[in-house]
Each structure stands twice: as structure tokens, then as C-alpha cells.
Amino acid sequence: MVKYLGKRIFYIILTLFIVSTITFFLMKFMPGTPLTNQAKLTPSQIHQIYKQYGLDKPVWQQYLVYLAGVVHGNFGVSFQFSNQAVSYLIGSRMGPSLIIGGQGMIVGVLLGLVLGSLGAVKANTWIDTTSTIVSILLVSIPSFVLAVLLQYYLGLKLRWFPIADWGGFIYTVLPTMALAASPLAETARFMRTEMVDVLSSDYIELAKAKGLGKVGIIYHHALRNSLIPIITIIGPLTVNIMTGSMVVENIFSVPGIGEQFVKSVLTNDYPTIMGLTIVYCAMLCVVLLITDILYGLIDPRIRLSGQSN
């Protein structure tokens, strides 16, 4: 297990290196400069600023400088926020993103499992149809449309939740709902298909022959076996949540890294873009590592070598 983890962590570092390299060069090829009002500056002023931030050097040199900094734990200084350190900037904005992202993921996956299971157990009834329609709707509506709809109906009309801003649980409800939609729909669709399959398998027949009731069969035998493929989609779902959060955080003015990321891209805040890319990438890698470990916990057949017996 230790050996396995070591190997995986090595690969994660390798992945981060490759991703940050590609991002660095792509970012440099993008048009525009970090300067907000270039027209008002004299060429010497521009040169002065470029020199201050090291932007006057060739791109490959900038890359090496950046890399050296990262290895020493220095992610640079943000261009847009009065020279705050990128690591501090991200650290202070991580909380809200993790809260709404985590809540969205948990709520979405759990409700998806329930919805999908219901659809499978009551296959080809109105419950199944409803579950299918709900998941198709939620997967088709883009999160920004859903976010605006939620703001309008639950925020403006019913006044149940604040429309935007940040400051306590009640403010997380609408962003969470907007983020949960896509994982909910995906999980429900996968769960239904998988559960229908499992419910027609021989070991469910044997469970029936044991005299186990319907609930017992689902709880003791069907659920765990249906979960195995669901774990596979947790990775892509995390990506959904991350990309979704960039839009959703903006709409609900959540002071998170998603909102930050969009701002940084719009202002060519190179160090912040790089820092956030690395953070996003690292989070995804960790989630994928966790899912691989989860596999072994749920399915004894794919337990990592050295772990079984």
C-alpha cells in the first residue's frame, strides 16, 4: 500500500509538472497584457513594469524562473491584488469554494443515488419515468441558466434564500443547488442502469431465494454492487463541479477560487492563473487517488495487491 501510494504521488507530481508547463506557455501565447490601461502609459513606464515583474525576459527564461520559485514553494505575487502573494490569495479563498463544491458533490451524488435506485427498483413505472426526466433536465440545463433561475424563483420571488453574497450557511444553499444539478443527473443515470443490471443478476435471485425482502435485497446486496461503476464517474463529476464553480461563484458572488480564476484570466494575472491551475489539477489528482482507493474498499476483487489477505 505504501509503495502504491508512493508511486501514485510521484505520478501526481509528474502530472502537475506537465499541466503547469503547458498552461504556462499557452498563457503566454494569449493576446493581451497584464496592464489594465496600457494606452495611458509611456513605453518606458511599461518597460519599467515589465522589468519589475520579470516579463521582459524570453518566455523560456520566465518559465525557468517560475519553476524554480514553485519548487521553493513560492508561487509569485498577484498582479491584480496589490501585490498579494498568490499562495495567500488562494489560501484565503479556498474555504468558500471547498464548502459549496463539497456540498454540491455530496448532495448531488447522494440524491442521484436515491433517484437512480428508485428508477431501477420501480423500473418502467411513472417513478422511473419521472426520475429519467429529472435527470435529463438537470443534465441539459447549463449551470449558469439554472443558477439564474434559482436566483429568480427561490431568491427574488419566494425570498427563501439570499440571491448572492457570502456569510453563512444560508448563502451556500443556492450555489450548492446549482452545482449539485450535474452530479445528481449523472449519478442518477448511471445508478439506474447499473442497478437494473444488478437486480437481474443471479446473486440477487439467490438473495430472493433466501427469503430476503425487497428492502433487504437492495440494502444488503444491490446497493454495494451498483456503486462500483459509480465510483468511476466521481472523477469526471469533480471536474464538472470545478468548471461549474467558476461560473456559479461569479453569479452568486462567492469569494472562492473559481471566481478568482475567471478574474485572473480576464486580467492576464499570470502568477494567479498558474497557481490556481496547479491547485485545480492537484485537487483532481487527489480525488482520483481517493476513488481508486475507494474501489478496493467497495469491491474486494480489485483490492490493491498486498492489501488482500
Next chain:
Amino acid sequence: MENNQNVLEVRNLKINFNTYAGTVKAIRDVSFDLRKGETLAIVGESGSGKTVTTRSIMGLNSPNAVIAGGSIMFKNQDLLKKSRKQMDAIRGNNIAEIFQDPMTSLDPTMKIGKQIAEPLIIHKGMKREKAYAQALEMMKLVGIENAEQRINNYPHQFSGGMRQRIVIAIALVNYPEILIADEPTTALDVTIQAQILDLMKELQTKTNTSIIFITHDLGVVAGMADRVAVMYAGKIVEYGTVDEIFYNPKHPYTWGLLNSMPTMDTSGTELPSIPGTPPDLLDPPKGDAFAARNKYALEIDTKQQPPFFKVSDTHYAATWLLDPRAPKMTPPEQIIERQKHYAKLTHEAIDEHKDKHVEEQEEQL
């Protein structure tokens, strides 16, 4: 309970399946008894209704199955009239089942100890420790070595034969009155087959369980069964003791089945088979369903279904050939050989008969 007493009485069972193509009459008036401690083999080719019959006993037919008539009496109660909840209390407790494929009939994500203990927890309300202790006993009884360690293993850590032993342990853990074995050895290789059959016989003598043994393998029937019912196109066409079916068969379908079974003398020549295919049960034929494939068919076979004719107190066959008015027919050569053998058997003393019978069975296997 006396061993001659019936534990299960199936009367005039009729099961239809509603499909898009129409109503399939899968079981068409089936009646049989199962006695305490005996093994009743139900044989017949695929689609003859063997499995549907046993599924009805378990109350596990698919939702599109319709009970069109009949009764299944168990302990003076009609199983067909029970609710799903009532059947849950019987399944795995009084009536248990072993399935065909041990590779797929165990839950891959559950330790086998728990799978064996489950029926005890469900039906006897046992606490975990007690149920596991009993599960361990059962594992030893079905011949799983190192049971103390193996109880914490998962199904994928066992071979096919071992898995079938586990399935048997699950079925027998509550000492059910009736065990339904639906082709329990079909998915196993021949040496393992013999071991599993021996195990089932051994456990049957220990527990006095009645077994309904579904198979299409007559070789297995000879070694396992006390009585045999031959099914064809949703009906029982002949039933009797294993000797009567093997050595004095009366129905042309049984003749065909026996002839298509290879023996030690079979070599070189092509194995005889029954020509044609079973009838479409969406629209079953008016007369004898086997008539179209039967070279001994009479004119009446196409018009009227034959009733059961009594051959002996234990032996009945539904073929017009047994009607006193029917013309004399000479059965196939091999069947005549079998009947000669049967005549010899019946003339010998009962004890010798028993011994001889055992030897014969071994030859058959």
C-alpha cells in the same frame, strides 16, 4: 413425519406468460407429489417448463407470469395464494433453492460467512455471533477446509466447485423441508459434478430433506433420483420410479431421451437424437404435443391429448400407445434391451435388486 407422506402436492398447475407476441402457455396442467426425504427428478429439454414449475413453488416467477389455475399445497396451505411477504418467510426457511451457476450466484462483494449466515439472521432472528457459528458448522458440513479462515473470504477466492458447496450451505443452513436444485451441476466439470452430487446425497440422508432435482442430464438422474417426472412442452408426460423410467419407459419421448444418452457401448456411430423442435407454446397443438416429432404417433395423437395410463401403482405415462385399442408398437431396439433388463430386475429378490440397482447406477454415471 413418515417418509411416505407428501411434503408438497402440485395439482393442475397452469402458468401463462404474457408477452408482446401473445400468451405463452408455459405450464399446462402439471400435477406431482414430493415425498418426505425423497429426490424427485424433473427431466426434459430446455423450454419444457421445468424451471417455471420450480419458480412457481418458490413464488419467484417473473412479473409477467400469470397463474392460470391449480394449487401448490405445502403444509396444508396453498403457496399460490400467499402474499409476497408470506412467501419471503417460507423461502430460504422451509423451501430453499440451489442455482445453476455457482460463479454468478454469490454476491461478489460480501464475505461468504455473512452470505451463509444471512438466512439464519432473516428467519431465525439469530444474533450475528450465533449465526456465524452455525454458518461455520455448515461450511464444515459441506466440506470446506480451513473453514475458520475461509469464512472471511470473498467468493472470488473460491473455485467453482467450492462456490457450489457454499451455495448448498446457504440453502441448507435452515434445514429446509424442500430443496430445489435447478441444474446444480451443469456449470461444473465432470469430476466436480460427481463430488457435488455425492455431497447432496450425503446431506440428504443427514437432514431428510426432500429434493426436487431439475436436470436435462439423465446420467445424473440415475444416480440421484428416487422418482422421475419427464416433462415435455409444459406437461408431465411420464412419471415413475427411477427403475421404471430407465428400464420400462412407456412414452415415446422418454424413449427418445434415453436413446440420445450415450452409454459405454456407444462408439463410432452417430448419437441418436429426437428430430424436430418442441412446439410453440404460444399456440400449443390440440393433441399430443409430441406427436409431430414422434414416429410412433397415432391418428388420435393429433386430435386429442392422451390421459395418463397407469402402468403400475407408481408409474404413469400419457401416451395413446397404452390405450387397449392402440395397435401394438415395437419400441426401439435399445428400449427393448432396457425392458429385458427390467424384467430380470423385477424377478430378483428385493435386496439383490437394490444392490444391482446401485451397481447399475454407477455404470450409468
